[in-house]
Amino acid sequence: MFRQVVAHRWAEGTTDEDRERFREAMDGLRAIPELAALRYGDDAAHFAGNHDFVAVLDFPDLAAARRYVEAEPHRRFVAEHARRVVDARIVVQHDWADGGPSGLHHVKIPVGDVGRSRDWYVRVLGFREEVEFHEDGVLRGVGLHHRDADLRVALRGDPGRARALAGFDCLCLAVGTRDDLDVLLGRVRAAGAETTEPRPGHRGWAADVVDPDGYLVRVHTLL
8 A cells, every 4th residue: 555644734815615625625536546545634644733734645556646646636636726725745655564564653762851851852953842741740751743854752761771872872863965964063052962073974974962861863964
């Protein structure tokens, strides 16, 4: 199977009637034979609440998805309704096998102080908090989301394991080019974080950002 999760925000001035017509027109796309299933809602997105409208489309395979995009009803839908939306993007697009993994859900990191680490990952790396986990009224963990990277990180209070991982780098973030890496390093240094200098990595450049527990968040260029 092949899945697309598409999302957008409504353009300024879009009315409730416009949105209803958009939904009705999209429902009409179910008639395209290549589309196996269509459902809606923020609950279908990886990161609920980041978009006004989310649709999940399932196809038998990638070839069917391509035929769907080229089908006349879909072309007409785009031509008539594209002006109603902004920030339209494909949130997820992948092949998956029933019963097998379909992607990365989140990375969990043990930390010595949940509140301190949460504040650092939000302030320095641009994550946003999605959820808190409490046990016996005590904050034990948080779930963070980085919208631009489409990445979730969970921070779990576990001082012993946090100390054991100091100096290790099991989380590696991606940026495009060396210029992008330099910009990111400049920004995190301005936020008070310690970093290493860029060095040649595998097919690009890499540098480390040191979190409050001494854990290394590696940043690697794609080019």
